[in-house]
Amino acid sequence: MINNIVANDVDDGSAKGNITLDDAAYALGIVSNICTKVGPGLPGTLQERKRAAIIEKELASILGSENVTAEEYTLAPDAFLGSLPVSAIGIIISVLLNIYSVRLFSVPSWIASLGALMLSILSLITFFLEYIKYNEFIDPLFKKKQSVNIIGTLPVDGTKKRTRLLIVSGHHDSALENTWFSILRYGFYITIPTIFFGYLAMVVACSIQLAGTLLNNIRLAQAGTVGWFILLYPVIPSIIFALFFNRGRKNGGTVPGAADNLSACSVVIALCRFLIRHPLNIPPNTEIRFISFGGEEAGLRGSRRYVEKHIEELKNLDARVLNFETIAYSEIGICTSDLNNIKNSPEMVRSVESAALRAGVPFKVKSYPTGGGGSDAAAFSKVGLKALTLLPLKIPQQIVEFYHQKSDTPDILKTEPLLNVLKLALEWVRNGGE
Secondary structure: OHHHHHHHHOOOOOOOOOOOHHHHHHHHHHHHHHHHHOOOOOOOOHHHHHHHHHHHHHHHHHHOHHHEEEEEEEEOOOHHHHHHHHHHHHHHHHHHHHHOOOOOOOOOHHHHHHHHHHHHHHHHHHHHHHHHOOOOOOHHHOOOEEEEEEEEEEOOOOOOOOOEEEEEEEEOOOOOEEHHHHHHHHHHHHHHHHHHHHHHHHHHHHHHHHHHHHOOOHHHHHHOOOOHHHHHHHHHHHHHHHHOOEEOOHHHOOOOOHHHHHHHHHHHHHHHHHHHHOHHHOOOOEEEEEEEEOOHHHOOHHHHHHHHHHHHHHHHOOOEEEEEOOOOOOOEEEEOEEHHHEEOOHHHHHHHHHHHHHHOOOEEEEOOOOOOOOOOHHHHHOOOOEEEEEEOOOOOHHHHHHOOOOOOOHHHOOHHHHHHHHHHHHHHHHOOOO
């Protein structure tokens, strides 16, 4: 099937060709089509699956259906962001136990103080491990659902040996609407620090109160009893932020996710189409996979499941992964790190920077934004595979403008960022990821 497509679609049978505005317009059309036909698609929903189906069909039309697979996996999509209200409820109970420890009839004060401390510690651990570290800490407590990764493969010629694997990727699920972006605007940046400091303050206060109670030191116990000062900030704000961090869970959500991250999926498909039409750009003995992950907004679950399933193959083939995230700005961020400062391969950084120079596109080498979560490249980098994410996003302006909001529609996308990423990605592929 692939050979027939190549024979029919190559411009002159030999030219390598160049990325043009037509390729960027094709990518933009895919985004518009998915947003129009399906709309938002939260992880694990029917709408997410419909978005994936359109991507699968588009890749199959280019590569042939025999070269496109859908890999199902199980996840608990509500656990990642569900950790915020869960931890907030724990803090509420901890506050009540702390304040009323000496007033609870028939309950020794040290038991109430101990309970407050344990709940505050558990809430902080839940917030840190699940939401900050993206670990599946409380996932077993939440309902399981199915999601899917779509993988299109451009295999090597059957007469040649496969010695290198290149992967280009994005994710097709969309995010829950963030409550605080539209309300606080740039003030949003206080939310996560406030939650952390609020939870930490409760751990410290409860520790002091328990020590005072056990030592029968009234002053020390009173010093650890939460008063209005610590309640007003950071404890009460941390509870409010965590309880109402997100909204819009029905019918696939309210965020179309045009930039985050259908823009990336569309570029993956557009690059696939270009390479089929211009096969001389494909390095010898190199297999290329075009992947659209599900479940990224549920804590990188799709890319994590893919790595778990293919880890030995990925290592044996010295796989290189170029992931795309939120393609909305002409200057491309080449990320040297990812989730919680996971270091990306320096070799990948050098190869992508060289590709950007050859492509003549604006770029900046930088770490992944602090407090900006993580991308699907993190699942690969965490286990020592060569990966990084391109983040063409103007921070903080575009974060406030549309990120995880209803305004993330196709209207905000422009062809120039898509074009620049396509040019860079093509140069990277041409050089075999070197």
